[in-house]
Amino acid sequence: MRDVAVIGIGDTKFGELWDCSFREIGIQAGLMAVSDAGLSGEEIDALYVGNMSGGRYIEQEHIGAVIADYSGMARNHIAATRVEAAGASGGLAIRQGYMAIASGLHDIVVVGGAEKMTDVPDQMSMAIQASAEDQQWEAIFGATFTSLHAMIARRHMHEYGTTREQIAQVAVKNHKHGALNPKAQFQREISLETVLRSPPVAEPLGVFDCAPNSDGAAAVVLCAVEKAKKYTDSPIKITASAQASDTLALHHRVDICRFDASRIAATKAFKQAKIKPKDVDVAEMHDNFTISEILAIEDMGFFRKGEGGKATEEGQTAIGGKIAVNTSGGLKARGDPIGATGVAQVVEIVTQLRGEAGKRQVEGAEVGLAHNVGGAGGTVVVHVLEVI
């Protein structure tokens, strides 16, 4: 197994990008990453693309070939593969690229993630997102993602005394971070009151507890570490890539206050990277809902189970706190174009580890972690990245 590094990154603005098509944003992010790495197209061995539901959002499957074609890489007949695992599509695409290089099969791989969600009506988008749940035993009975996470929130409040205010603080913090990210969908700080008084979606969760529908794309260039110095002075090494699954349906789980797939992927990742949770300086967590970030920071081992809400309230997860969580603004404020999200998380971690995060820079960040979730924890992929 060879070591793998990120040598190039790119991402579009996230938001309602009505003037761009899916393929335009995909290629925009890809070209930024390739240009960032100083590559020529001929040097690229393979392409992986994370995308959840091109078939329903844009009536286009065969997404790997689409991006290969319109980026010009199909002229070189590059191997192009789409990977799908709902919200974890992007993270899993990175993992496939990582494996392709680690195996020695390829030297340089581009991994993109993209989704165009705002060209369909909101109700349609809700139905599409529900296809990440168990269709036969959850979605068909009307369970939306928000309602499933509302149940998780209620139970967490019941079990651990987590307060509504603590949950809401995740949104306040991530909007504060997003305000420092010029590519975030929401770049305005919000108050605790705003979250608490926002229209309920599935109580206790309101509008400001939910990540938005977004258009956007992100890309990274991966390279064997032994060749990375040819392209960049600051390669960022992927020191762990770990993946786990769980039942799709929440009702099949013993405990809905934790995602076992998160815990197992994290344990494997820390073992592979030979680090402890306390060694992580900066982390992107899959905060598709505010409560999700609280579960995640507990499941990663950054805080004890039940103490995530309190830690958030105390500012321990803000920039300048014990561990900076979702410096990009997270899914909540940066936006959540589903297939792009897992790749965008790694783009943010690399930006931080390179020391290029501007106003949201975490001083001295050397170890970063990205946590990407599909469905309500049915798939989780965790990557650890480190300054070489």
Add this chain to the structure above:
Amino acid sequence: MRDVAVIGIGDTKFGELWDCSFREIGIQAGLMAVSDAGLSGEEIDALYVGNMSGGRYIEQEHIGAVIADYSGMARNHIAATRVEAAGASGGLAIRQGYMAIASGLHDIVVVGGAEKMTDVPDQMSMAIQASAEDQQWEAIFGATFTSLHAMIARRHMHEYGTTREQIAQVAVKNHKHGALNPKAQFQREISLETVLRSPPVAEPLGVFDCAPNSDGAAAVVLCAVEKAKKYTDSPIKITASAQASDTLALHHRVDICRFDASRIAATKAFKQAKIKPKDVDVAEMHDNFTISEILAIEDMGFFRKGEGGKATEEGQTAIGGKIAVNTSGGLKARGDPIGATGVAQVVEIVTQLRGEAGKRQVEGAEVGLAHNVGGAGGTVVVHVLEVI
């Protein structure tokens, strides 16, 4: 890079399986393969699933986790990943599994492919299949897959003097083979007259020139060769795995009488396996249309460009001929549940190389090839398999 072998195979009957759900057929094929390999579930390291359009056919994405969940593998939190490249989804899923083992990351990987196509109306299925084309420049103008392949057929007739009868002979042969396969969707021989007089779909292609809509699933168990003997006396080695892309749209190609992605993937595969086209005893070709098989046997180098029709007419591609093509019946007669097809091809090749193909056995078959296509040649993946 480690060597990889197939140690277990399974497949459902292909056809209109109205009494089974998607997850039922997926799990049925997977359990057959695992049982064939004599594995216990705990020994499996990862799962890859090929599926084209779960989102639109069954309103379910997150397909990897679905199969992991309902097969019980999610209890072990197995890494489960869906791969999509339209008709090449199954072949690419095998390639990801191959890479995961070759890299040393995993020892044993299950690869499944599944599609449930007959629970939606035919017009809907046609629209879904068109999402493998270029949505913006082909599908939106009404180009169906049949019409694109009809243009290819017309051009091949014009360029090389290929006759309508030669093209139709592909269907006659594959139905003859399918009649020997108890799991084929169509198990009845048809005459040349039947094909020629079948209702036109897009001239010159008629109903009997087109693969059907099908439900079905197939699975293989892959294992590092060094550990394969523990499970089976007849491991079949994957001696090559190669992939290439091309433009999605036909109108972007220099020559529509060949698929460059097929030619390049084949060239790479023959180089990796250190064999020549003439060394192949048995091959599964992606005959979604009769003309596709003629292109494929030329693009693989089994016959010179322009001579595929004549070779078919002379019986050179039938069982007992120069090279046995589509002994399973191919997509045409065995059926074409899109995501399952690439995996089912490998199941057939392994069956032949094990000498377990019954009435359709190719005597002394030692080298097999599977050729799996996404869209009209936008993605191609070729695998070579050999008796160890």
